[in-house]
Amino acid sequence: MEASFARSILVDAPMAVVAVDRTGAIRSSNTTADAFFGRSLTCEPALQIAQFIDDLELPCLTSPEEIAGFNARSRSAGDGVHLRAQGALGGQAFVDVRVAPFSVRDEDFLTMFINDVTPIVTAQTAVQDLQFQITYNWRLNSLGEIASMVAHELNQPLSAVINFLDAAKTLVARDSPDQTKITNYIERAQGQAERAADVIRRLRSLMSHDTGFQAPEVMAEVVAEIMPILVLSARETDAEILIEVSPEDVVRCDRVQIQQLVLNLVRNALDAPVTDRRRRVMISGLSTERGYRILVEDNGPGVAPEMTDRLFVPLASTKVGGMGLGLSICRTIVEAHGGEIRTEASSLGGAGFSCTLMDSEYV
Known part of the structure; x- marks a missing residue:
């Protein structure tokens, strides 16, 4: 049985x-x-x-x-x-x-x-195909964001190249051209073209979280080097740019990335809605117990309440034609230096952006 x-x-x-x-x-x-x-x-x-x-x-x-x-x-x-x-x-x-x-x-x-187990294998294959498709779409979107980021970052030095060459061309057309000024403008244009190439190289390092370019830098010199670009930008809106950075402040950082950080924050301040006051932008630096703080503030209308929670989100922008990448790039740069970026009340009455480089080493 x-x-x-x-x-x-x-x-x-x-x-x-x-x-x-x-x-x-x-x-x-x-x-x-x-x-x-x-x-x-x-x-x-x-x-x-x-x-x-x-x-x-x-x-x-x-x-x-x-x-x-x-x-x-x-x-x-x-x-x-x-x-x-x-x-x-x-x-x-x-x-x-x-x-x-x-x-x-x-x-x-x-x-x-x-x-x-054919149904199980079929389901697993479907999940893998879906994951592949999601990853593929994510990479496409990321590629688009990176392309926008590169365009955004190259816009400033390339615009400066055009302006310097236009100024040199104007001088050449005169009856008695000033050779010294012409040479100066050409050298500045060359410097900005080299800066554009450097931006691409540093963006690659930033995307790969490479900190190999960080070195002791005098912050006053870092800011002074980009002043010609800042002056050209300020001239478009009849703005005034003030600098309060001690020549004794030496910080371990990536020079080009910090310059890009300051440029983005200043351009963001200059692009803010117009008020009845002449636009003023202050760039200041201060050594703190936690590192080194860079503060960029203005006397504009401040941050719109609806943008407070989305300021550093990629593609979020209130500007006409804006790509919404400037502040997102700023956050990436600051975080690559072990720091944080946040908004705070401006002593000038507008918006303020405080960037603390917490792992900076002082010399």
Whole structure:
């Protein structure tokens, strides 16, 4: 009775069960196995299980250790890969196979428990495809943001190049051109062209979080070097730029990135809505217990309440034609220096942006 009961369980089991001899010949199968493979597996001459399941090497399963290893690699919870099987109507399926040895009349057999995991593999593949698509779209979006960032950062030095060359061209057209001034404007244009190339190089390092360009810098010299650009920008809006940076302040930083930080903050202040007062922008530096603080403030209308929570979010802007990258880039630069950027009340009555470089090393 026990043998009959066990046989009925195997015959009616929802999992495909196949018994094979040590050569891989199928000696018995249940109805689930026949249905899964699309034909009766028990016939004469005997069929080989390798006809239905690829890469199945049963002859090597001669010891309990080998069988245990095979089962560990084959089950869904294991670290192995699923086997490919030829399902009904020739369709390809994925299966997990576990085996158990038994003997009858001194002949050794293997009972194979075949679990169809095709739906699981299909679902996993779909998830992987979705992840790939999401990653691909994210990279496309990131590429667009990077392109916008590069355009935004190059706009300032390239505009300065155009202005200096225009000034030199105007002098050349005069009856008695001032060669000294012409040379000066050309040298300034050359300097800004070199700065544009440097911006690209430093942006690459910024995106890869490379701090190899950081070195001790005199902050007054860092700011003074970009004053010609700031003066040109201020002239467009009849603004006044004030500097309060001690020549004794020496900070370990990336010179070009900090210049880009100051340029972005000043341009942001100059682009603020017009008021009935002449625009004033103050750039100041101060050594603190936590590092070095750079403060850029203005006497404009201040930060709009609806923008307070989105100031440093990429692509968020209230300017007509603005790309919303200036303050986002500022935050990236400050964080690359181990610091933080935040807004605060301006002593001039408008908006203030405080940048603290917390890991700066003083010389």
